Amino acid sequence: MVPRPRNKSNKGLPQNLYLDDRRGTYRYRRPTDGKWFQFGTDRVKAVDAAKQLNLAFMQGADLVGVVLGESAEMFTAFLDDYEKNLLPPRELSKGTLGLYAVHFRRFRREFEGKAVDQISIRMIAQMLDLLTPRTANQCRALLIDIFNHAAAKGLCPDNPAASTINRIEKKTRKRHTVDGLKAIREKAPAWLQNAIDLALITAQRRTDILAMKFEDVKDGYLYVVQQKTSKASDAAWIRFRVTPELQRVISHCRDNVVSPFLVHRRPDRKRQKQAETKEHWTKVEERYLTRAFKEAREAADCYKGWKEEEMPGFHEVRALSLHLYKKAGKDGQKIAGHASEGMTKNYQKEHAEVIWSEAVPDLDISEIAG
Incomplete structure (x- = not known):
């Protein structure tokens, strides 16, 4: 009509x-x-x-743009390009890429059918308001980078994400107590006990603990390349002197399961699909470690009266380790791989030589590990 x-x-x-x-x-x-x-x-x-x-109100306008070949200006299309071409050269860790993938799915749902220059400050602010402060700040930082690249290509006049305000993150998780972690360790399977002991004595992150291999122990040192900061500072390359304390933990990691990894386990059942994606069938995935640690913590029931959001996880073992090193009068900065202000990058692709930061892991963990 x-x-x-x-x-x-x-x-x-x-x-x-x-x-x-x-x-x-x-x-x-x-x-x-x-x-x-x-x-x-x-x-x-x-x-x-x-x-x-x-x-x-023109709901169908973006669909018309797709038909006319303007899909390059659609936000989802630009995000595909960002993920495919702009992220790989940064050589981000597997954990970071996994976190980004979660955020990307959220962005695609939120801005589906929108052109890059149609996304406003208000749209982004409304999305961020529905998230927790930590997640909101992560999404905001990622969107700022995405729109910076989009603006550089002339796809939008400015950066709407940059005009939003960073949220204040209030830390809710408490630290482990010595008695609490000891109780958790007693309820943990052997492989998780090994992971806890390694985290206590080396103060490394979950990712780096699970990546440690027996072949990395050579010439009296355990060599670790921190996956999170390997492109940021000298401290990313650490060699831990194999002290008697560290040697005891490494020895406990050896069992009747043949595995290249210090922390390993025999799966309840081997799934072909999972086995194909893993470096080795005995390797422990990060999410599995987190879940197993939570189960051991609940079985120990060691933090009575604490709220769920206050419960410390495996990551907080690292904080306890640094606290115990400091309490013992030892330098925990080199152990953790924290770069001092004076440190600069020592590793570039054209350099064949890497300068290793040496650390002495000599913390007495017998009060927890027995």
């Missing part, structure tokens, strides 16, 4: 904008529900506002 032509008063006006001849004012009819809004007597302002509103 051909739409009825507009009367003389409304000719030349954008769709949904009308002139009230009696009052000499303009009014806008919202297409979704027919509700009227008064726009005053200023024709220029009324026309400009109506055009912006019409653009927002």
